[in-house]
């Protein structure tokens with residue numbers, strides 16, 4: 001089936017939402033309230049299109065395609081409609097872009113440049129509402145900047161089903177608010193910041209740290225648990241400081257996380273900024289140590305398939321018994337994204353046939369002298385008397401280990417991991433090079 | 448490295464020869480040379496820095512200053528990074544922070560300009576939406592013994608007065 005958009009035929013399926021067809025074909029269609037994973041609400045009227053045979057403009061987020069539908073998104077008349085709606089939207093808007101964290105990725109700014117460019121008709125003072133209201137869960141609300149699209153409200157009512165947010169007041173005075181005496185409180189709350197198309201909801205964690213146009217972005221996969229939610233790592237390197245990751249944002253993946261992330265995963269970016277800064281050991285010393293007979297190794301189940309295979313090969317060549325224990329936290333998982341397995345690639349560990357029995361590991365550990373730890377957390381609090389421990393680490397750890405090798409963390413490495421549903425996913429390395437080598441390179445050197 | 452062929456300018460034979468133009472220039476230089484040699488008292492020089500120049504226009508781009516708000520004399524800058532974004536020399540360092548005195552939401556915790564790197568282009572002033580940074584201090588000579596002396600911080604920039612009558616930020 002085909003429809004015609006701006007005189008160009010487009011293939012689609014019967015019953016598709018016109019909005020989705022336009023978005024999927026990269027046709028510019030302004031919208032505030034529609035979100036691919038929240039559905040339509042039809043309140044902002046920004047997505048107006050002209051449809052042949054219809055008297056008035058229609059909203060694309062509530063129109064289903066039919067054979068030979070003729071749509072125009074760029075005609076003079078429709079642009080005038082969008083301009084007027086935008087003017088209404090901005091009537092009471094404070095336009096405090098210099099202090100607004102959304103500046104640079106704000107839809108109001110974008111649409112104003114596309115369709116707006118008018119002089120204000122407002123002759124009375126703007127309606128004042130609450131500013132910088134702390135909603136809890138790292139979310140700050142600025143009621144004046146809100147366009148009342150209700151995305152945040154629909155997220156709390158339809159997705160998390162916690163229903164903390166709502167609109168109070170009418171007309172000029174309508175504003176988003178939490179119920180009196182309550183606050184935003186759920187494990188996914190920070191998603192509303194990302195959902196908000198304007199700067200009404202900002203994150204306390206990211207607020208004022210960076211302007212978004214200074215950030216670079218790399219596709220990655222969250223390593224917080226075995227769900228493997230798709231993310232973008234936002235980071236930069238400034239003249240006065242080394243590379244720093246500033247935030248994770250969700251990357252849409254219909255099969256896994258739609259457009260969402262849990263707050264735990266979203267905030268786990270801080271670990272990437274804790275690179276090892278102590279003294280680093282020498283490869284020669286390790287080679288010497290490897291001459292001992294009784295050796296055991298433990299590898300983190302969050303490592304990529306490439307890293308795991310390299311470790312496995314290294315262990316085989318050096319006659320080392322290899323284990324990988326899962327990270328299980330029974331209290332973490334829920335019935336949506338979070339899983340109890342808090343490692344990124346335990347499925348990969350199983351696929352490579354690495355032994356993951358804790359009893360066997362502890363039994364072997366008893367009578368072995370050299371322990372090689374590939375960034376696993378298990379040995380942290382364990383008494384390891386009369387043993388020489390070699391540690392390969394991605395973070396800054398307190399150590400009294402024999403040898404320590406710092407290695408690049410997952411933002412500085414690329415690889416493949418398998419999530420809890422056996423979906424294989426790639427993640428990529430950021431633009432700036434780590435000061436530490438990748439594990440695979442380091443093991444290559446040890447050959 | 449590639450070789451760049453530049454088209455020869457000039458249409459007439461005289462211009463293409465190009466030596467006559469060189470001699471014309473030399474003539475002018477020599478004229479001034481002999482004139483100044485014969486009468487040194489007429490050479491326009493001053494004993495800087497004891498003697499200050501008198502021909503500097505008021506709109507000369509002097510050292511930057513940060514303006515204040517008229518209502519409460521607090522800093523006008525909201526740490527929007529527009530100046531740092533526009534700066535071609537990348538010499539402005541800003542760290543933003545919350546502001547809890549009720550005046551505004553945001554202000555710079557750190558605001559440094561490295562004057563040794565600055566090219567005094569004035570783009571920062573152009574870019575500022577808050578009229579918070581200006582180059583109307585009238586200060587044209589900056590003196591220091593070590594490199595750090597040339598990094599002007601927030602306190603220093605706020606303490607500099609403007610020679611224009613506009614003491615405060617004019618932004619609304």
Ligand code: SF4
Nearest residue numbers: 096097100103106199
């Ligand atoms: S939401 Fe923020 S960035 Fe967008 S127009 Fe409003 S003040 Fe400016």
Ligand code: SF4
Nearest residue numbers: 146147149150152196
């Ligand atoms: S706060 Fe943001 S997401 Fe919520 S209704 Fe307002 S504009 Fe929409």
Ligand code: SF4
Nearest residue numbers: 534565566568569571
């Ligand atoms: S004058 Fe030019 S170089 Fe100097 S700080 Fe301003 S923008 Fe940067």
Ligand code: SF4
Nearest residue numbers: 524525527528530575
């Ligand atoms: S001086 Fe002006 S442009 Fe620079 S950060 Fe402050 S307000 Fe923004």
Ligand code: FES
Nearest residue numbers: 033034044045061
């Ligand atoms: S996106 Fe269609 S009405 Fe808001």
